[in-house]
Amino acid sequence: xxKVLEMRGITKQFPRVLxxxxxxxxxxxxEIHALVGENGSGKSTLMSILYGLYQKDAGEIIVRGQHVEIxxxxxxxxxxxxxVFQHFMLVEPLTVAENIVLGSEIRKGPFLDYKKMIAxxxxxxxxxGLQIDPEAKIADLSVGLQQRVEILKALYRxxxxxxxxxxxxxxxxxxxxxxxxxxxxxxxxxxSIVFITHKIKExxxxxxxxxxxRRGRKIGTKLTSDTNEQELAEMMVGRVVLLQVEKGSAxxxxxxxxxxGVSVKDQFGQVKVNNVxxxxxxxxxxxxxxxxxxxxxxxxxxxxxxxxxxxxxxYLSGQDITGWSPLRIRRAxxxxxxxxxxxxxxxxxxxxxDNLILGIHGSKPFVTSAGLRNQGKIGEYAEELIAEYDVRxxxxxxxxxxxxxxxxxxxxxxxEFAQNPDLLICSQPTRGVDVGxxxxxxxxxxxxxxxxxxxxxxxxxxxxxxxxxxxxAVMYNGEIVSVMPIEEATEHKLGFLxxxxxxxxxxxxxxxxxxxxx
Amino acid sequence: MGDILAMLFNTTVFAAAFRMATPLIFAxxxxxxxxxxxxxxxxxxxxxxxxxxxxMLVTYLTGMPWVGxxxxxxxxxxxxxxxxxxxxxxxxxxxxxxxxxxxxxGGLTVFLLRHFFQVAGTSPAVTVIPDITLPILSKIPxxxxxxxxxxxxxxxxxxxxxxxxxxxYRTTWGLRLRAVGEHPQAADTxxxxxxxxxxxxxxxxxxxxxxxxxxxxxxxxxxxxxGMTAGRGFIALAAVIFGKWTPLGALGACLFFGYxxxxxxxxxxxxxxxxxxxxxxxxxxxxxxxxxxxxxxGPKAAGEPYIKG
Numbered sequence: 001x002x003k004v005l006e007m008r009g010i011t012k013q014f015p016r017v018l019x020x021x022x023x024x025x026x027x028x029x030x031e032i033h034a035l036v037g038e039n040g041s042g043k044s045t046l047m048s049i050l051y052g053l054y055q056k057d058a059g060e061i062i063v064r065g066q067h068v069e070i071x072x073x074x075x076x077x078x079x080x081x082x083x084v085f086q087h088f089m090l091v092e093p094l095t096v097a098e099n100i101v102l103g104s105e106i107r108k109g110p111f112l113d114y115k116k117m118i119a120x121x122x123x124x125x126x127x128x129g130l131q132i133d134p135e136a137k138i139a140d141l142s143v144g145l146q147q148r149v150e151i152l153k154a155l156y157r158x159x160x161x162x163x164x165x166x167x168x169x170x171x172x173x174x175x176x177x178x179x180x181x182x183x184x185x186x187x188x189x190x191x192s193i194v195f196i197t198h199k200i201k202e203x204x205x206x207x208x209x210x211x212x213x214r215r216g217r218k219i220g221t222k223l224t225s226d227t228n229e230q231e232l233a234e235m236m237v238g239r240v241v242l243l244q245v246e247k248g249s250a251x252x253x254x255x256x257x258x259x260x261g262v263s264v265k266d267q268f269g270q271v272k273v274n275n276v277x278x279x280x281x282x283x284x285x286x287x288x289x290x291x292x293x294x295x296x297x298x299x300x301x302x303x304x305x306x307x308x309x310x311x312x313x314x315y316l317s318g319q320d321i322t323g324w325s326p327l328r329i330r331r332a333x334x335x336x337x338x339x340x341x342x343x344x345x346x347x348x349x350x351x352x353x354d355n356l357i358l359g360i361h362g363s364k365p366f367v368t369s370a371g372l373r374n375q376g377k378i379g380e381y382a383e384e385l386i387a388e389y390d391v392r393x394x395x396x397x398x399x400x401x402x403x404x405x406x407x408x409x410x411x412x413x414x415x416e417f418a419q420n421p422d423l424l425i426c427s428q429p430t431r432g433v434d435v436g437x438x439x440x441x442x443x444x445x446x447x448x449x450x451x452x453x454x455x456x457x458x459x460x461x462x463x464x465x466x467x468x469x470x471x472x473a474v475m476y477n478g479e480i481v482s483v484m485p486i487e488e489a490t491e492h493k494l495g496f497l498x499x500x501x502x503x504x505x506x507x508x509x510x511x512x513x514x515x516x517x518x
Numbered sequence: 519m520g521d522i523l524a525m526l527f528n529t530t531v532f533a534a535a536f537r538m539a540t541p542l543i544f545a546x547x548x549x550x551x552x553x554x555x556x557x558x559x560x561x562x563x564x565x566x567x568x569x570x571x572x573x574m575l576v577t578y579l580t581g582m583p584w585v586g587x588x589x590x591x592x593x594x595x596x597x598x599x600x601x602x603x604x605x606x607x608x609x610x611x612x613x614x615x616x617x618x619x620x621x622x623x624g625g626l627t628v629f630l631l632r633h634f635f636q637v638a639g640t641s642p643a644v645t646v647i648p649d650i651t652l653p654i655l656s657k658i659p660x661x662x663x664x665x666x667x668x669x670x671x672x673x674x675x676x677x678x679x680x681x682x683x684x685x686x687y688r689t690t691w692g693l694r695l696r697a698v699g700e701h702p703q704a705a706d707t708x709x710x711x712x713x714x715x716x717x718x719x720x721x722x723x724x725x726x727x728x729x730x731x732x733x734x735x736x737x738x739x740x741x742x743x744x745g746m747t748a749g750r751g752f753i754a755l756a757a758v759i760f761g762k763w764t765p766l767g768a769l770g771a772c773l774f775f776g777y778x779x780x781x782x783x784x785x786x787x788x789x790x791x792x793x794x795x796x797x798x799x800x801x802x803x804x805x806x807x808x809x810x811x812x813x814x815x816g817p818k819a820a821g822e823p824y825i826k827g
Binding site for chain 1: 696700
């Protein structure tokens, strides 16, 4: 196969880090080449250089055999290189068609030719099997559809080399499956694709080759068929990684959390959680599996006191905490790792130290008897947690905003776990977190369980639910449709229930399925 | 009671409403262009004032009011350019820059008035743009008493609304304008020059505000007086928000405010204090904004300087 792209000896120095250190990368015609590495390993930088957003300090870029200098995105577009960013570059109040043509409009004199624009977008979307309504407003589309618009934007500009920067980070598992299908279609039509990710499963599912970066350096390139999860994880992290959590069997104690007929409505009065009964005991992890948007977030926020329940009772260690304020619930022995660390978990512009004491900042020893902050104690406490939870870089007074996603998450985890709560809710605890940090956080969750905490885990990653939980509940359409011990849970069974299937039907299907085989 | 109703729906009041709305419409259109590009233009007031003064001065010097109009637009555009250089190039705070321009415009016009005419307060009288009768509108009953005979600038304002509407929603330039005000980085990554778009929009904004000022000094009255815009730039700004950053919406808001202004002159006769009526546009804006919370959302990037890369 012919090489459509070669990047040789790419070097990029940022003020404090060497983001790319003599990196070699190539792309063959019609292949999907995964570019993987932990956060901050330089994948995005490398591709931003290719798209003209950053200028390289050294190295050369060869596109279809020609040496090129890509000084701005316009130049990359001319070279038929398209990029789909992790944070979409879409103008929300504009329509799909308007976003797609922006900058390369179809015009009649100074006027936009809306008819032709819409027809062209229709044609493209049919050609590549990317169904979309050209006249819909971006703001009204789901994240998955918005990403589709981004891909169409690149294709409209004639992209033959398509770069996707962490395309799955914002997608639900179903949307990820759709995207993988789309990428296969594009590949079949001769598009060459660079797929940036840090999720190894996706690499194995979609790519032909995979290149691994670590701290700005290229570690290696492999044929996907010649490698496996374990090897890639080790290449990324630089040491042996345990992908499976090591844990002993649970020793459940007394009941800590009890939900009795809990219902929750959203701000529009829609019932999001419907009559949920659930119980979590000390020393066990109860995992809630479910497609996102089936009420998990609302349920968890209701327990945390962030959302009012419209019916039912919540008991924490026997006390009725329904309607309590979040602070009072926390003080009663509750720790919470929220699903969106930026919105709920951290104050991004505060220092690591200040984030570590949020919620307990008003109590001793962080406040002196005169009511002032006790900087010394705050610093000591922060240093301790930073060491214990391996937050990198280990600097207490820098803003949390400057940390990688994995280290930001470790700050949240450290704050919540260090209080040794009786009840711990972890909502998407490893979202947007790299392999090394996932391993660490998983270990900590099990350590909390073994200490005697009741852990309620909500995750869209089935793997995570299956590897951490002692019991699994499936949530669908606001209801807990099934609770089973981990021994009875399989990926296939959970997937079936998550999509609204009934347990009876599944069991019936199993029976007839195996009968058919034999 | 019948008297009040008759007054509320009086064609003379309606005609006056269009006249009072005219300077607001031009300035509001200017505000829309600027804010749509992502630059908050609180300097409309100062730009109008300088437009008023320049229109008077150029008309005084040439004797030709239409040349005065061009002069006012050029002066307003120049102030717009200054605003743009500070806000786009040097990324100054847009509200502070706008406020500075307003204060500067107040001082400059007073200074120039004394410099050229050795008078304080009011300039000598100049030629005005005369009213015209529109052949078609003046044949339609009822309408003719409102819009049959008006100042050309009144008609021009209505035409300008249509033009700006078409430009924003139907042209390539308008699409790019909306994009740079909402998500400049998105526009940049597809090759739209954010800085150039903003410069052009803010200069046009100044020219339109200057045109609005023109109406006050060489159409509505025949002279310039110190501080004659009397907060109209801010009312225009309120109209921009009230009209949700759309030309047609802003037209409606301006006509509404103009109507209030026209009514106020009548209401004085029945003992409602002027000051109360003068408050009306602001009170209405606050009420409207409170009622429309979440709906009156402006361009997302308005007020934020764009930093490349």
